[in-house]
Structure formats: C-alpha cells, structure tokens
Amino acid sequence: MSLIKNITHTEVHQLAGLVEYGEGKVVSRTLTQTPHVGLTLFAFDAGEGISTHSAPGDAMVQILDGSAEITIGETTVVVKTGEVVVMPADIPHGLKAKERFKMLLFFVSSPKK
Template sequence: MSENLIKNIEFKTVHNMKSLVDYQEGTVVSRTLAQGDPLSMTLFAFDSGEEISSHTAPGDALVYILDGNAEITIGGEKFELEEGETIVMPKDIPHALYAKEKFKMLLVVVFSL
C-alpha cells in the first residue's frame, strides 16, 4: 500500500495556495502539507502583531510570502518581504518572523540526509 507524502490538501484539484490557510485573530495558524525526510512544507497565516521568536532549524528554510508583508530576521539582519517575494534562512542560523501586518507564507524546509 502506498502512502501519500503530501497531506491536508485534495489531490488532482487546482488550488489557490493563499486560500488554503485562513487568518484568525490573535494567533498564528498553520497547515502542514508534508512532513518528514527530506523536507517539510507548511502554510502559515499570521495575524498582525504575531510572531515566531528566534530559533534555529536543522535544514535550510525557504519562505515564500503569499499575502501581506513580513519582517524576517536572519542572524540579526532584518528583511522586509512582500507578497510574491522569497528568502532562504540557512540551517543552524537563528531566525525569527514578525507580522507588522497580516501575512501568509509557504515554508519549505529541506533537511540534510
């Protein structure tokens, strides 16, 4: 029996990526699309003022902004990203995300095997 590696999304259906996760007041909402080796894919919706504090990851993490505007700090350097922009946060380097306004993103983390 084969197991689907991608989950929480209907197969063979056209989707608008930013509509797959909804904003909720006062919180960060996530929807995991894939989890495991060699990568994970997660959609996030941040309400204004919400954040993920500084941390490191065991793999390179690509962020693609689907909606809104995000402030991303990587190794102490701040970056402002808008819809349609992307950045890579290198593995083992502290990074944080802050929502100056609501934003949605796709996060893809690629792990070393």
C-alpha cells in the same frame, strides 16, 4: 501512500486560500512533514510571530499575502507578496507580522551521517 496531505490532489488551488487568518493567532496547515522535508502554510495575524530559533536545515519562505519582517542572523528584511527568502541552516532566525500575512514554508535538511 501519499506524502502530500491536507490538500485535495488533482485539483487546482490558490495556496493563500488554504489557510485562514485567526484573530490574535498563527494558523498553520501542514502539507508534508518527513524527517528531511517539510511544507507548511501559515497565516499570521498582525502582531504575531515566531521567536528566534535555528534549524538543522535550510528554510525558504514564500510570502503569499501581505508582508513579513524576518530576521536572519544580524540582518532584518521585509519580504512581500510573491517574494521569497532563504534562512540558512543553523543561523538564528525569527519573524514578526507588522500586518497580517500568509506564507508557505519549505524546509529541507540532509540525513545525518
């Protein structure tokens, strides 16, 4: 059983090439999704975004192409190609595409006790 899906194994890939932009859309490609770990590629067209929300685990975004404006709590940062930012668990966060951008989202959480 393979935990990583939607990508060929044993081949070299450019992550940004695995998800394409769509006009007026947010396009995603899930690479793995378990109750405690998620890896998802996203391509955002300019003007698109994800509304403010919180999650029960930490999320880390790596920008693969372009740049994103990300709000974490009361702080807004611009994250560019090659950069990462962590959005801590239970802190409201959201993002806006001032220009087209692609990102890899890592999500991790602890099992409930």
